[in-house]
Amino acid sequence: MKIAVISDIHGNIYALMKTFEDIDLQKVDLTICLGDLVGYGPHPNEVIALIKRRDIPCLKGNYDASVVDGDFTFIRNNSVNSFALPWASNEVRTSNKYYLSSLPTFLDYDINGVKIKFTHGSPNTINEYLYEDKENTKNIMENLKEDILVCGHTHIPSYKKFNNKLFINPGSVGKPKIGRPNITYAILNIDENKNVDVKFRELEYDYQKIVKDAKMLNFPNSLVASYESGTE
Template sequence: MKIAAISDIHGNIYSLMKVLEDIDEQKVDLTVCLGDLVGYGPHPNEVVALIKRREIPCIKGNYDASVVDGDFTFIRNTSINSFSLPWASEEVRASNKFYLSQLPTELNYDINGVKIKFTHGSPNAINEYLFEGAENTKNVMESLEEDILVCAHTHIPSYKKFGDKTFINTGSVGKPKIGSPNATYVLIEIKEDKTVNVKVRELEYEYKRIVKDAQMLKFPGQLVSSYESGTE
């Protein structure tokens, strides 16, 4: 079985369309979204609509939760967020806020006898960063009951074995922090013999379109340039 794990779209409809097009070409059996559909980007309602239309199972991200709350509940109070949060809270339709509010904080699957947990941040907190070399990640993996943990939130894709456990981070579809504008997501193939193959997909998309849209809406220059540089 082949699974596509996507996350951190952040209102970037152009990158999402490119990634979904690639997923269709990869002939996956299941696509799972790990949240943060909104925040930062100029097209949050379009992103939510596309995820809903494709009936993609989705969990709640920390930015989704904060937009629903209209407060810095689960995000940092930075100069960019001081613009992005109120903008998104105003822009996201009430029906889409309700959809975001109802999303679960984790999803669990058993595929060919392999147990997978999907979270946005970590199993402990929606906004906990799990970097592959960090001590908290090691602790999380040591206590993990499932065979595979798939998370996101860092916007940096990674894959690492912790003993017999597998750690996977999807990276970001819509606002990468990999030093380039490219979108990333992860393909996970689980074979009948329980062999797990992981592949990070990195895709170019027309990022100049979102730059133009953000400029027209008078988004902060630092936010606009982050789409070009692939940095925070």
């Protein structure tokens, strides 16, 4: 079975459309979204509409939860978020806030006998950062009941084996932190013999479109520049 995993779209409709174009070419059996549909980018409602139209199983991200709350519940209170959070909370339609609030915080799948847990941050909380070389990640992987943990939130693609467990992060569709303005997502292929193959896809897209839209809406310069640099 072939699964595409996307995460951290953050209101970037152009990146999401490009991602789905590529996913369609890869002929996957299932696409799963790890959350953070909104926040930062200028097209949160359009992103939600496209995810719903494709009937994508989706998790609640920390920015999704904070936009619903209208407060810095699960995100950092910094200069960019002091603009981006109230903007998104005001922009996201009430019906879409209801959709975001109804999303689960984890999904469990058993595929060909391989058990997979999908989360946004960590199995403990939606806003915990799991980096492959950090102690908290090691502790979580040691106690993981499933065979694979797939999480987002860091915006950095990762793959690491912890003994007989796999740790996977697909990176970010709409707000990369890889030093390039490119989309990243992951494809997991699990065969009938429980063999797991993981590939990362990195895609270029016309990021100048979102730069133009953000400038027209008077987004902060640092936020606009992050789409060009692929940094936070």
